[in-house]
Amino acid sequence: MKSLQRILASRPLRYPQVRYLSGLARLDASKTIIEKTTSPIAKLPKDQLVFGQSFTDHMVEIEWDAKKGWAAPRISPYKNLSLDPATIVFHYGFELFEGLKAYKDSNGNIRTFRSDKNMLRMNQSAERIALPNFDGEELMKVIDKFLVLDQAFVPEGAGYSLYLRPTMIGTSVGLGVGTPDKALIFVIASPVGPYYSTGFKPVALEATDYAVRAWPGGVGNKKLGANYAPCIQPQTQAASRGYQQNLWLFGEEGYITEVGTMNAFFVFQNEDGKKELATAPLDGTILEGVTRDSVLQLARERLPADEWIISERKFTIGEVKERAAKGQLVEAFGAGTAAVVSPIDRIGWKGEDIAVPVAAGNSGELTAQVAEWIRQIQYGETSYKDWSRVAK
Amino acid sequence: MKSLQRILASRPLRYPQVRYLSGLARLDASKTIIEKTTSPIAKLPKDQLVFGQSFTDHMVEIEWDAKKGWAAPRISPYKNLSLDPATIVFHYGFELFEGLKAYKDSNGNIRTFRSDKNMLRMNQSAERIALPNFDGEELMKVIDKFLVLDQAFVPEGAGYSLYLRPTMIGTSVGLGVGTPDKALIFVIASPVGPYYSTGFKPVALEATDYAVRAWPGGVGNKKLGANYAPCIQPQTQAASRGYQQNLWLFGEEGYITEVGTMNAFFVFQNEDGKKELATAPLDGTILEGVTRDSVLQLARERLPADEWIISERKFTIGEVKERAAKGQLVEAFGAGTAAVVSPIDRIGWKGEDIAVPVAAGNSGELTAQVAEWIRQIQYGETSYKDWSRVAK
Secondary structure (H helix, E strand, O other): OHHHHHHHHHOOOOOOOOHHHOOOEOOOHHHOEEOOOOOOOOOOOHHHOOOOOOOOOEEEEEEEEOOOEEOOOEEEEOOOEEEOOOEHHHOOOOEEEOOEEEEEOOOOOEEEEOHHHHHHHHHHHHHHOOOOOOOHHHHHHHHHHHHHHOHHHOOOOOOOEEEEEEEEEEOOEOOOOOOOOEEEEEEEEEEEOOOOOOOOOOEEEEEEOOOOOOOOOOOOOOOEHHHOHHHHHHHHHHHHOOOOEEEEEEOOOOEEOEOOOOEEEEEEEOOOOOEEEEEOOOOOOOOOOHHHHHHHHHHHHHOOOOOEEEEEOOOEHHHHHHHHHOOOEEEEEEEEOOOEEEEEEEEEEOOEEEEOOOOOOOOOHHHHHHHHHHHHHHOOOOOOOOOEEEOO | OHHHHHHHHHOOOOOOOOHHHOOOEOOOHHHOEEOOOOOOOOOOOHHHOOOOOOOOOEEEEEEEEOOOEEOOOEEEEOOOEEEOOOEHHHOOOOEEEOOEEEEEOOOOOEEEEOHHHHHHHHHHHHHHOOOOOOOHHHHHHHHHHHHHHOHHHOOOOOOOEEEEEEEEEEOOEOOOOOOOOEEEEEEEEEEEOOOOOOOOOOEEEEEEOOOOOOOOOOOOOOOEHHHOHHHHHHHHHHHHOOOOEEEEEEOOOOEEOEOOOOEEEEEEEOOOOOEEEEEOOOOOOOOOOHHHHHHHHHHHHHOOOOOEEEEEOOOEHHHHHHHHHOOOEEEEEEEEOOOEEEEEEEEEEOOEEEEOOOOOOOOOHHHHHHHHHHHHHHOOOOOOOOOEEEOO
16 A cells, blocks of 8 residues: 555646636636525524525526636526436536535624635545636635625524535536536535534444545545445444444554544543644545644644644554553544534444543533634634635 | 455445335336427437437436335436436435447347346446435336337447436435435437447557556445546546556556456467466456456357466556567457447556557457457347347
8 A cells, every 4th residue: 555655646646737727718706697586485493404405595606618618607596407417417426516604703794714725625626527627716706795695594603504515517418438528616505503413412433444435546535426425325334333424444454534524533642641633644535624624723723732742644443442442542523514523422343332532521622622713713703814704 | 455355355335125125116117108209309320420429309217216116217308307406416426327238130129238237237336325226127128118219219230329328316405415315217328339439449548557446345346427537537648648548557566457438358378378368357446347247258158268268367567568578468458338349459557558469450359259249149140148138
C-alpha cells in the first residue's frame, strides 16, 4: 500500500485547464432571473421537520453547455426536473453535491458557514468527474438571493437551520461513456432540525472492514453520489445489530477513516499527561470535511498547547481498543455539516463493543465545547475570521 | 492485500431476503400495459447510427414501491422522466444498468444473447446498493414485447444490432441517506453499429495505475453508475496521449484488471509449445462480463486441449511487457457487450508502448476466431446451448 501511495503522490491526476477561464460564458450572479412562486408552500412547525423531507418555495437552476458556458442563473418555483431517460446522470454517476446550512441570527440575518470551502470542494468534485468548473463566489451570490427570497423558511433556534443542497449533474443525452457536454447546477433547500432523531445524544458505530468505502486513487475524498449508495447495505447490516452508522476501516491494519456522513475524532489521554485530539489525515480516502477543518482550527487556536496535541494521523481500531482497555480513551465524536458535532458512546468491533466515555452526560467534555464554539459562529453570536457570511 | 481478501472472503456482504419473495406484488409481464406511439420516429440509415445517440419509438417503465412491490409494466412512447430534484438518484448514486443487444437473424427473428446472465447481474447490482430484486425472466418477457413492438428499429447485418439499456434508479424523494423505498426500472433501446468508430480495428490502451477503478470490498464487480464517472478524467488523459481506453491496473504489483468498457484477454506462447489464453479472475475488482464468460466457455470447448491452456489468473503489466520482449505475446483483445470483441495492438506503460501482434491483419488469429464464433450465435446462424433467445 505504501508503494501505491508513492506512485499516486508522484503521478497525481492532472486536470484539464479550469473551464471557466476558457472564454466561454462564466457563471454570473448578476444575470440571475427570478420568477416568484404564485402558490407558496405552507411552513411546517419546527417539531415536524424531518431532515431533507420538506423544501422551500423556490430552487436555483444554472445550465452549462460546453459550447456556450454557463447560462443565466434562474430562481423559480420548486418543481420537477424533466430529463431524457438517456441523460448520463441516470447511467454513469455524473453527479456531485454539497451540503451547507443557513442559520437565522438574533437580528434576523441569514448566515451561511464557511461556504467558500463548500464552493472549492464542489469545484474539486466536478473536476474529478469531468464536470465543469465555475466561480464559487458567483454561485454563493446566487444562493444569497435565493436565501433572501425564501428566508421565511429558515427556522430559528439552536439546532435549527435551512439545509442547502447545491447539486451538479451531467445532462448530456446519450449512452456513449465520455466527457459530458451539458450539465446543470441546481440548489434546493430544506428546513431542518437535528440530523439524528436522537438529537445531541451519543450514536453507536460499527467498525466495518468487510466493505470498503474508499481507496487511494479512487474518489472517496470527493463529494460524489458514487460514494453513497455502496454504503447503504453495510449501514443496513450495522443497523440490524444496533448501530446507527459505520466506522469505515481501511486496509489489513484497520486504519480508521471516517463515518460516511461525518469525519471521526478521538481524544486520547497520553502517558505524559497531555491529551491528544486525533483524526485521520487527508490522504485521499476521507472526505475533506468543512466541519473537520473547523474543529481542527478552533482546537489548535483555543486549546492550551501545553495540555493538548492536535493530530491528523493514521491510527487503527486496534489502537482505539487498546487505549480504551487502558482507560486512555477519553471521548469520541463525529463532525459533519448535517450532524454538526455528534457524540459517540460505543463502537462495535468483531462482535464486541468498545465503550467510549461520555463524561459530560450526553457527550465528552471537549465534544460539548467544540459543538458550542461552532454553534456560536454559525448563529452569529461570535465573529470568527470570515467564517460566517450574511446573505444580502 | 491478501490478508484483506481473506477478511472479505470470510465475511461477505449479507443481503436481506430477496424482496420479490416477500409477498409484495412481483414483477409480472402478463400485466404489461402497452400504449403505442401516435408520432413514430424516423429510422436513421445504418451509416448514420452513433452508439447510444438515437432511440426507438417506445420505452419500458416499471415502478417499485416498498409497500406495494412492482407495479404493472408499461410500454409507452419514449419520453422524458419527470423527477423531484430531491430524488435520490441525483444525490447518492442509486443507479445501475445492463447492456445487451438484440440481433435480427436471416428469418427476421429478433434475438437476444444470454439475457439471463444480464438479468442475474442486474439483480446482483441491485442488491449491492439496496435497490429491489425482481424476477429476471419476467423482465425479459416485457423486453420481448418491447422488441416485437419496435422490431423495425433493429438494423440488419453483421456488426449491427439494437442496444438495450435496462436501467434501475432509486426514486425515493428526500435527502436523508438510507434504503430507497421507491425505484424505477426503465428500458430504452438504441440502434447501433460498431462501438468504436474504428470498427473491427485494433485499439490502443494506456495501462493506468495513478487512478484506481475498483477495490476489494468495493463495487467494481457490479454494473453501477458509480463505476463510470470516476474513469472519465483518466480516459481523457489517456486520449490526450493517443490511447482510446485505460487498461486498469491494481496494486503495487500492477495486476491487470479490465478496460472499464471491456474485460481484457491476452494470448501468450508458452515455452512448452502450448498457447495460453489468460484473463483476470473474478476477484471482485472486475465486471463479470457476459462476453468474457462466453469467450471462456467457447475457448474451453472448441480449442484443442493439447495446444491451449485457458486461464483465469492474476498477471501483471510487467509479465505482459516481459513476454512481449521475448516474442511470447501472441495477441490481445477486449471483450464486452458494446464492443463485442475488440483487438488491441499496443499498450502504453510508463511512457513506452508494448506492441501487441495482430497476425490476422486487423487482429490476432484467435481474436478473429472468437469474434466469429460469438457473432454466429448472436445472429442465429449457429445454435449453442440456450444462448440465443427469440423475442415473441
